[in-house]
Amino acid sequence: MPKKNILDHGGDQRSSLYISIKSHIKELFQLSLPTIVSRMGILLIVTADTLMVGNYNSTQLAYQAIGIAVIIPFLLGSLGLIMGTMVISSNAYGAKRFSECGAAWRRSIKYSLLLGTVGMIFGFFGDEVLILLGQTEDLAKGGGEVTFIIGLGLPANVLFLSTMLFLESIKRPIPGMVFMIAANILNIFLNDYLIHSGESGEAMGAAGAAWATTVSRFFLCVGLTSYVWWMHDRDRYGVRIKHPSDVSAWRVQRRIGYASGVSIGIESSSFAILNIFAGWLGPASLASYTIAFNMFAIVFMIATGVGSATSVLVGIAYGRSNNRDIAVAGWLGLALNSVIMGLFGCLFFFYSQTLVSFYTNDNEVLSLASPLVAFIAFILAVDGGQAIMSSALRGCRDIWVPSLMQGCSFLIVMVSVAYFFAFFEDHGILGLMKGAFVGATLSMILHSARFQLLFLRRQLPSQYVVD
Numbered sequence: 001m002p003k004k005n006i007l008d009h010g011g012d013q014r015s016s017l018y019i020s021i022k023s024h025i026k027e028l029f030q031l032s033l034p035t036i037v038s039r040m041g042i043l044l045i046v047t048a049d050t051l052m053v054g055n056y057n058s059t060q061l062a063y064q065a066i067g068i069a070v071i072i073p074f075l076l077g078s079l080g081l082i083m084g085t086m087v088i089s090s091n092a093y094g095a096k097r098f099s100e101c102g103a104a105w106r107r108s109i110k111y112s113l114l115l116g117t118v119g120m121i122f123g124f125f126g127d128e129v130l131i132l133l134g135q136t137e138d139l140a141k142g143g144g145e146v147t148f149i150i151g152l153g154l155p156a157n158v159l160f161l162s163t164m165l166f167l168e169s170i171k172r173p174i175p176g177m178v179f180m181i182a183a184n185i186l187n188i189f190l191n192d193y194l195i196h197s198g199e200s201g202e203a204m205g206a207a208g209a210a211w212a213t214t215v216s217r218f219f220l221c222v223g224l225t226s227y228v229w230w231m232h233d234r235d236r237y238g239v240r241i242k243h244p245s246d247v248s249a250w251r252v253q254r255r256i257g258y259a260s261g262v263s264i265g266i267e268s269s270s271f272a273i274l275n276i277f278a279g280w281l282g283p284a285s286l287a288s289y290t291i292a293f294n295m296f297a298i299v300f301m302i303a304t305g306v307g308s309a310t311s312v313l314v315g316i317a318y319g320r321s322n323n324r325d326i327a328v329a330g331w332l333g334l335a336l337n338s339v340i341m342g343l344f345g346c347l348f349f350f351y352s353q354t355l356v357s358f359y360t361n362d363n364e365v366l367s368l369a370s371p372l373v374a375f376i377a378f379i380l381a382v383d384g385g386q387a388i389m390s391s392a393l394r395g396c397r398d399i400w401v402p403s404l405m406q407g408c409s410f411l412i413v414m415v416s417v418a419y420f421f422a423f424f425e426d427h428g429i430l431g432l433m434k435g436a437f438v439g440a441t442l443s444m445i446l447h448s449a450r451f452q453l454l455f456l457r458r459q460l461p462s463q464y465v466v467d
Contacts, residue, residue: 034177036305041180049209060205067146074119080261082162084253089169094319102238105166112162116155123151153214156221187216259399270410285429288368303384306337307391314395330392341384345377383440389447405446414439
């Protein structure tokens with residue numbers, strides 16, 4: 001039998017790599033597009049509430065803003081804490097142990113309800129918390145009512161998010177997208193009715209918008225969990241089976257959630273500190289920062305969608321113990337996000353003043369916010385990039401090191417550099433954005449280096465071995 005030429009072997013490897021890249025590009029687009037819509041939908045519910053309450057009454061808008069502000073840590077923290085559902089389920093999916101996907105989801109149900117209930121109980125004391133934070137009695141009463149109503153929907157909201165992550169992990173993101181679109185439509189119609197009239201015929205204002213959001217979240221929860229319970233291949237994934245207790249898997253699932261919660265908490269807290277710095281610079285600077293950050297947050301949700309898709313594909317490859325596909329999935333996710341962020345960056349850079357004019361007609365705010373939005377063009381690529389690489393590391397169960405890197409990059413470096421530029425170098429509000437750019441760039445470099453190092457060292461062992 002003739003020996004196979006080494007060149008032929010190299011050609012086979014290149015051909016295999018090409019096929020892998022082509023397959024991952026297709027899967028990345030198929031997962032990313034509906035996931036992006038789902039993530040954008042989460043933010044759009046809040047955006048619709050803000051716009052509709054703001055157009056109704058500015059005092060009611062203040063109630064809504066302060067009421068949501070004190071409950072947001074529970075919303076973001078819960079999302080991080082349940083992230084292990086996606087990782088464990090995608091690992092099992094890659095290893096073709098499909099019933100373990102359902103086991104991961106079922107473990108998340110009680111956990112989600114527990115996390116949501118903690119937030120709901122906190123919501124009972126919203127007005128007292130606001131008084132302690134130095135708000136006026138009127139603002140505490142109005143904002144506390146919003147906190148209470150939003151809190152009632154937290155158990156449903158966390159369970160919905162966990163179910164959505166489970167479906168994404170088994171490459172089924174479209175149901176979550178469909179229900180999210182429907183929930184946004186429902187929220188707008190309920191807002192229109194409850195804000196201006198309400199059940200008693202009296203205008204409910206911010207409280208009406210809060211009820212609309214809570215009802216929409218219950219709709220999402222009931223709709224998506226019902227879909228999972230009745231989906232045609234439910235037996236394959238074991239969603240109705242009472243699985244035997246797996247202490248080890250549950251411990252890993254929670255640890256991934258702890259690390260993700262810490263990462264989200266660090267990043268959100270760091271940007272909240274920049275918000276405080278902006279307030280020290282004056283009302284116009286604070287308004288300008290708020291506008292710029294709102295625009296940034298909307299586009300950043302696209303990065304979180306691509307990041308979730310990347311985490312799923314990396315997690316599946318990890319479950320298959322396929323190091324090459326782990327690398328392909330991670331770097332392709334970064335490449336796709338860089339292209340998307342680059343396009344939005346061009347829009348922000350060249351049309352910053354036009355975009356800001358949609359938010360305000362105040363000339364001072366317009367002149368301050370326009371250069372901020374233009375500078376965000378540079379921040380988008382690196383901050384989106386670090387989110388992608390963090391998601392890729394999470395997909396292969398690299399837990400605490402990424403959280404440590406994010407803590408150093410944002411809480412230490414970004415905050416310090418922003419303060420230095422804003423106050424010592426007198427760059428003002430633009431100095432805060434320069435600090436954000438430095439922190440996000442460092443985070444992306446560290447996460448990318450970590451991902452490549454793990455790949456080169458082959459330190460990606462999986463508990464799964466595919467037969």
